[in-house]
Amino acid sequence: MSDPQFFEKTPTESLVIGDLSEATVQLGALSTHETADLLERVSTRRAAVLFRLLGKDQAAAVFDALEPPIQADLITSLCEDEVGTLFESLDPDDRAKLVDEVPAAVATRLISGLSAEERSHTNAVLGYPAGTIGRRMSPHFVSVHPHDTAETALAKARALDDTAETVYTMLVTDTGRTLAGVVSLREVLMSDPSVPIADLMQEADSVRATDDAEAAALALVDRAHLLVPVTDSEHHVLGILTLDDAAQILRDEADEDAARAGGAEPLRRPYLSTSVLRIARSRVVWLLVLAVSGLLTVQVLEIFETTLEQAVVLAMFIPLLTGIGGNTGSQAASTVTRALAVGDVRTRDVGLVLLREVRVGLVLGVLMGALGFVLATLVYDMPTGVVIGLTIVCICAMAASVGGAMPLLAKAIKVDPAVFSTPFITTFCDATGLIIYFSIAKAVLGI
Amino acid sequence: MSDPQFFEKTPTESLVIGDLSEATVQLGALSTHETADLLERVSTRRAAVLFRLLGKDQAAAVFDALEPPIQADLITSLCEDEVGTLFESLDPDDRAKLVDEVPAAVATRLISGLSAEERSHTNAVLGYPAGTIGRRMSPHFVSVHPHDTAETALAKARALDDTAETVYTMLVTDTGRTLAGVVSLREVLMSDPSVPIADLMQEADSVRATDDAEAAALALVDRAHLLVPVTDSEHHVLGILTLDDAAQILRDEADEDAARAGGAEPLRRPYLSTSVLRIARSRVVWLLVLAVSGLLTVQVLEIFETTLEQAVVLAMFIPLLTGIGGNTGSQAASTVTRALAVGDVRTRDVGLVLLREVRVGLVLGVLMGALGFVLATLVYDMPTGVVIGLTIVCICAMAASVGGAMPLLAKAIKVDPAVFSTPFITTFCDATGLIIYFSIAKAVLGI
Numbered sequence: 056m057s058d059p060q061f062f063e064k065t066p067t068e069s070l071v072i073g074d075l076s077e078a079t080v081q082l083g084a085l086s087t088h089e090t091a092d093l094l095e096r097v098s099t100r101r102a103a104v105l106f107r108l109l110g111k112d113q114a115a116a117v118f119d120a121l122e123p124p125i126q127a128d129l130i131t132s133l134c135e136d137e138v139g140t141l142f143e144s145l146d147p148d149d150r151a152k153l154v155d156e157v158p159a160a161v162a163t164r165l166i167s168g169l170s171a172e173e174r175s176h177t178n179a180v181l182g183y184p185a186g187t188i189g190r191r192m193s194p195h196f197v198s199v200h201p202h203d204t205a206e207t208a209l210a211k212a213r214a215l216d217d218t219a220e221t222v223y224t225m226l227v228t229d230t231g232r233t234l235a236g237v238v239s240l241r242e243v244l245m246s247d248p249s250v251p252i253a254d255l256m257q258e259a260d261s262v263r264a265t266d267d268a269e270a271a272a273l274a275l276v277d278r279a280h281l282l283v284p285v286t287d288s289e290h291h292v293l294g295i296l297t298l299d300d301a302a303q304i305l306r307d308e309a310d311e312d313a314a315r316a317g318g319a320e321p322l323r324r325p326y327l328s329t330s331v332l333r334i335a336r337s338r339v340v341w342l343l344v345l346a347v348s349g350l351l352t353v354q355v356l357e358i359f360e361t362t363l364e365q366a367v368v369l370a371m372f373i374p375l376l377t378g379i380g381g382n383t384g385s386q387a388a389s390t391v392t393r394a395l396a397v398g399d400v401r402t403r404d405v406g407l408v409l410l411r412e413v414r415v416g417l418v419l420g421v422l423m424g425a426l427g428f429v430l431a432t433l434v435y436d437m438p439t440g441v442v443i444g445l446t447i448v449c450i451c452a453m454a455a456s457v458g459g460a461m462p463l464l465a466k467a468i469k470v471d472p473a474v475f476s477t478p479f480i481t482t483f484c485d486a487t488g489l490i491i492y493f494s495i496a497k498a499v500l501g502i
Numbered sequence: 503m504s505d506p507q508f509f510e511k512t513p514t515e516s517l518v519i520g521d522l523s524e525a526t527v528q529l530g531a532l533s534t535h536e537t538a539d540l541l542e543r544v545s546t547r548r549a550a551v552l553f554r555l556l557g558k559d560q561a562a563a564v565f566d567a568l569e570p571p572i573q574a575d576l577i578t579s580l581c582e583d584e585v586g587t588l589f590e591s592l593d594p595d596d597r598a599k600l601v602d603e604v605p606a607a608v609a610t611r612l613i614s615g616l617s618a619e620e621r622s623h624t625n626a627v628l629g630y631p632a633g634t635i636g637r638r639m640s641p642h643f644v645s646v647h648p649h650d651t652a653e654t655a656l657a658k659a660r661a662l663d664d665t666a667e668t669v670y671t672m673l674v675t676d677t678g679r680t681l682a683g684v685v686s687l688r689e690v691l692m693s694d695p696s697v698p699i700a701d702l703m704q705e706a707d708s709v710r711a712t713d714d715a716e717a718a719a720l721a722l723v724d725r726a727h728l729l730v731p732v733t734d735s736e737h738h739v740l741g742i743l744t745l746d747d748a749a750q751i752l753r754d755e756a757d758e759d760a761a762r763a764g765g766a767e768p769l770r771r772p773y774l775s776t777s778v779l780r781i782a783r784s785r786v787v788w789l790l791v792l793a794v795s796g797l798l799t800v801q802v803l804e805i806f807e808t809t810l811e812q813a814v815v816l817a818m819f820i821p822l823l824t825g826i827g828g829n830t831g832s833q834a835a836s837t838v839t840r841a842l843a844v845g846d847v848r849t850r851d852v853g854l855v856l857l858r859e860v861r862v863g864l865v866l867g868v869l870m871g872a873l874g875f876v877l878a879t880l881v882y883d884m885p886t887g888v889v890i891g892l893t894i895v896c897i898c899a900m901a902a903s904v905g906g907a908m909p910l911l912a913k914a915i916k917v918d919p920a921v922f923s924t925p926f927i928t929t930f931c932d933a934t935g936l937i938i939y940f941s942i943a944k945a946v947l948g949i
Contacts, residue, residue, distance in 0.1 A: 088725060095846065213691050222688055223670045240687065241669055244660050276753065278535060279746035281728075299726035302749040306723065309756040310840055316763050317836020318829050326841035327851065331858060335865040338833045342866060345829050346873075352821035363817055367810055370817040374799035374824050374932045381828075382765050382792050382925045386785045389764020393757055394773035399542065404774065411778060418782040419789060426793075478829045481928070485821045 079108045087113070091120035095325040102328070103132040115144045123149075124324035127156035130165075139168045147176040148193050148300065154181065179293070188271040189264030191304060192285040192294035198226040199252050201235050206248035212240060221297060224281045227256045232291045234261055234284050261286050264293050269308045272301035273398060312396060315471060316389060318345060318478030345478050351486040352377075359493040365502045368435065372443060373489070380450040380488040381481035383419060387412050387458030388480050392472045395462055405463045409456055416455025420448035442499050446492045453491065454484045526555045534560070538567035542772040549775070550579040562591045570596075571771035574603035577612075586615045594623040595640050595747065601628065626740070635718040636711030638751060639732040639741035645673045646699050648682050653695035659687060668744060671728045674703045679738045681708055681731050708733050711740050716755045719748035720845060759843060762918060763836060765792060765925030792925050798933040799824075806940040812949045815882065819890060820936070827897040827935040828928035830866060834859050834905030835927050839919045842909055852910045856903055863902025867895035889946045893939045900938065901931045 082090060082105065090109070094102040094117070106129055109117060118126060118141045130138050130153075142150060142165050154162045154177075166177060176194045183189025197215060199208045212222045225243075227236045236256035246255055261284045262271040275283045275296060282295045314321040319338045322329050356363065363370060391408060394400040400408060428444030458480050462472035496502070529537060529552065537556070541549045541564070553576055556564060565573060565588045577585050577600075589597060589612050601609045601624075613621060613628075623641045630636025644662060646655045659669045672690075674683045683703035693702055708731045709718040722730045722743060729742045761768035766785040769776050803810065810816060838855060841847040847855060875891030905927050909919035943949070 088721075092845070209691075212688075215692075222691075241659075244656075244669075245662075276746065276749040279750075298745050298749065299723065302723040302745065302752065303726075305749065305753060305756075306844070309752075309759075310844070312756075313759065313763065313836050313840040313843075316760065317832045317834075319833040319837060322837065325846040326837065327847060327854060331861045331865065334837070334858070334862045337837075338830075338862070339866060339869065342826070342829055342833070342870065343873075346822070346826055346870060349822040349825040350877075352825070353818050356818040356821070360814070360818075364814050367807070367814065367817075370810055370814075370820065371800050371803040371807075373817070373820050374803070374936065375793070375796040377821050377824070378796040378799070378929055378932060379789070379793055381928065382789055383785075385764045385925060386766040386789070387764075389760050390766060390769065390773065390781070390784075393760040396760075397753070397757070398539070399772040400774060407774060411781070414778045415781045415785070418778065419786060422786065423789065423793060426790075430797075478832060481828065482825055485825060489821065 075108065078105070082108055083110075087116045087120050090117045094121060095125055096327050098328065099128045099132075103129060106133075115141060119145060119149070122324060123152040123156045125328065126153050128328075130157060130161065135164075135168075138165070143169060143173060146193055146195070147173070147180045148191050150177045151180045151190055155185065183264055186268055187264060188262050188266050188268045188285055188296055189293070191268050191300055192264065192296055193300070194294040196226055196282075196284075196292075196295045197222050198228045198232075198292065199238065201227055201229065201251065201253035201256065203252045204248060205243045205246045205250050205252065205255065208238070208243045208252055209240075209248070212243075221281060221295075226259070226284050226292055226295070227252055228292055234259060234286055234290050234292050237284065239281075259284055261290070262296065263288065268304050269396075270398075271296060272304035272308075273396075275301040276305060308396070311471070312392070312473040315473035316392070318342070341478065345482050348479075348482045349485070351482075352489060355486050355489045355493075359489075359497075362493055362497055362502055366496070366500060368439065369442075369493070369496055372431075372492075376443075376446055376450060376492055377485045377488050379423060379447060380454040380484040383416060383451045384454035384458035384480040384484045387415070387455045388462055391459045392462040395466055395472050400463070402463050402467045405460060405467075408459045408463060412455040412459030413452055416452035417448070419455070420451030423451060424448040438500055442492075442496045445495050445499070446488075449491045449495070450484070450488045453487060454480070457483060457487070522555065525552070529555055530557075534563045534567055537564045541568060542572055543774050545775065546575045546579075550576060553580075562588060566592060566596070569771060570599040570603045572775065573600050575775075577604060577608070582615075585612070590616060590620060593640055593642070594620070594627045595638050597624045598627045598637055602632065630711055633715055634711065635709050635713050635715045635732055635743055636740070638715050638719075638747055639711065639743055640747070641741040643673055643729075643731075643739075643742045644669050645675045645679075645739065646685065648674055648676065648698065648700035648703065650699045651695060652690045652693045652697050652699065652702065655685065655690045655699055656687075656695070659690075668728060668742075673706070673731050673739055673742070674699055675739055681706060681733055681737050681739050684731065686728075706731055708737070709743065710735065715751050716843075717845075718743060719751040719755075722748040723752060755843070758918070759839070759920040762920035763839070765789070788925065792929050795926075795929045796932070798929075799936060802933050802936045802940075806936075806944075809940055809944055809949055813943070813947060815886065816889075816940070816943055819878075819939075823890075823893055823897060823939055824932045824935050826870060826894060827901040827931040830863060830898045831901035831905035831927040831931045834862070834902045835909055838906045839909040842913055842919050847910070849910050849914045852907060852914075855906045855910060859902040859906030860899055863899035864895070866902070867898030870898060871895040885947055889939075889943045892942050892946070893935075896938045896942070897931070897935045900934060901927070904930060904934070 085093065094105060097105070102125065106114065118129070145153065154165065166174060169177060179194055180190060180192060197212060199211060208225060212225070215222055223240045225238050225240065226234065227238055229235050237259040238252055238256040242255045260278065264285050264287060271283065275298060280298065282297045284292055285294045285296055286292055311321045318341045322334065322337055391400060424444040424447035427447045428440045431443040432440030461480055465472040532540065541552060544552070549572065553561065565576070592600065601612065613624060616624060626641055627637060627639060644659060646658060655672060659672070662669055670687045672685050672687065673681065674685055676682050684706040685699055685703040689702045707725065711732050711734060718730065722745060727745065729744045731739055732741045732743055733739055758768045765788045769781065769784055838847060871891040871894035874894045875887045878890040879887030908927055912919040
């Protein structure tokens, strides 16, 4: 949380002129997170050089703070021994994230190099599909029995080494690891030492390991608890999701939604350390899909070619009208996509949403259409004004409904709603808007 | 975290048929968060009716869990006594958020109704401008002295009532409330009781009360600590920012960015409980701004009117070409906006970003342009193919650079980068793209 200006003079500058000893001194003055930030801003090759300048303990801490794709880059440039030590030092959920970034052969070698206990913890996490909370849970938690006293629970907390992700919320489990509740260290501390945990514990919200990671993270952040227990279908405890991991999951999801709202796939790694070709690859598929849909607009215009030839003036308003449609649609889509993401709207609300968006679209359309009518009448003539005004009303109502319904439709067919947002809807509204425009023009102008 | 299907039969259905006693029974079966979720999905009037059915303790807990705009709605429909009790039960930072939602006269009355101590806490938070971390900090924290022993610190933690937001991380302060460090309850518990805190404490990251709230929240989530101390310019402790508040701040910011990326202002309240006119209001300003910029495209086309009359076929490609430009631009903008939001890119990286985006744009442009050339040549003729192909290359390079540079420019002039994203860039690229298109057409076709 230091001043960003701190990096005005960074070790990279020394590296450019090749002064490694100077770079080592400068790196030593940075905190773990400052070093990690630095490594995420430079090229892969340079990051590897800087990482080798770190002391052993600092290297482990910095490695832990790096994003998984950068960890994966480093792993390929370090010797096997170093890699093994670094991998062992990660939490099982962080190991799972790194494993997703490296080739399968490397992943197998990494996992087989772990101690038996850590290997089984890691495999437990890796057994759940990506996108589920099981894949992001931590198997290191503190559990107490309902018959334990507050004193015993406190002694358990004191006796722990630092593998447990948190001691501040303990899981209360019956025999057979069935979840009975949770108890906070605070309650334990403040109560009489002889009180049984059963009297102190609270009912626990819990999530299933197969639940969607984003939904579980959102619920935890909403409730502002420190953790939520992760169980199997028989309510046996498998692990915990901690608040900091939940916040990180939400951040990753926001990244993904932001990228898709702009019609690209998320980079999943820091921008400046990503190559030009990789950035292009993250965008090209959607660009092609959208361009192919864009060919629709050419076909629509071919249908109305004679109308266009008789009144070339109509062509002048094409970008303005498709622009208004696209913008109205993308406003509706982004509002509804976000409402879906935070749980304010569910797929079966589609009727409510449509009703709401048609009305919003009409309100906006009448306002904008009136303006369009006045302007076009003044600059051109009354019939042109009527065409433009009417078209805007219809396009706004259409675009708002399409924009509002699309994300719900996407969710219903299990596609990321953000995929159907702005660029997709813009393209769809372009073609539909042109049909509306030329149909109205033919009717009003009698051509 | 219960099954969403749980709400299939909710108390609202009973309310429709007017059976209040049945609704009371059903409400009693819901948890605090389920009740809050329900109140956020119904109209203001219905929410007020349901809220009155809650028991006194449940009412306070549910009120605390509601979003500030819904709290503000309820406040206007409750009697002064109830309002006073509910307001007093909130944390100072939550009070500040609610105060922002109600008219100034109501806010003054609410604050003057508080006890002297709570009033001073609340005013301390309200003294910082919106958007700073001071406005979101909690003044309730636990502090110990470096000379205290672990035993004393533990006794302090045990003696606390439940006003402190957390006891798990204690601030270590010298005389005069100067921040010396932080110590975790875990360290305190595990150490020998006679060890002084000075030997256990760690150096603390801290943020200034006047720092940007989003940046501070992001740094806290990145570091996965439970809290970060908030200080004044002389390093005196004023309060703390807790991890759950930080996660909430990031969620609100993601809401805002998502709305602006779609060219609307965030609703700042649950979608289904927001009236049609309020939704329209959140969109109309941007829609008008974009439409006025869209008039630029009409003017550009007027300049090229003779070209257009001589080759009406050129009009057919207008939506396709402006679409490709808009999509390329919005991809670049959303990537860079997000990279800025998460701190991967800073404003002074504008050169690096531009260089990167021009190259990405050229890669994409050459690929798409080649396709466009082949298709247009096959369907129309070779000169048309050359015009379309060349135009796509130029438009992609232009749009990617504009899309990449705009968010940085916005940040530099202290405007939210998300404002300049998709719709704004689409409109800008439309006009520029048309100039490129017709200039190339005139040169190649010789008209």
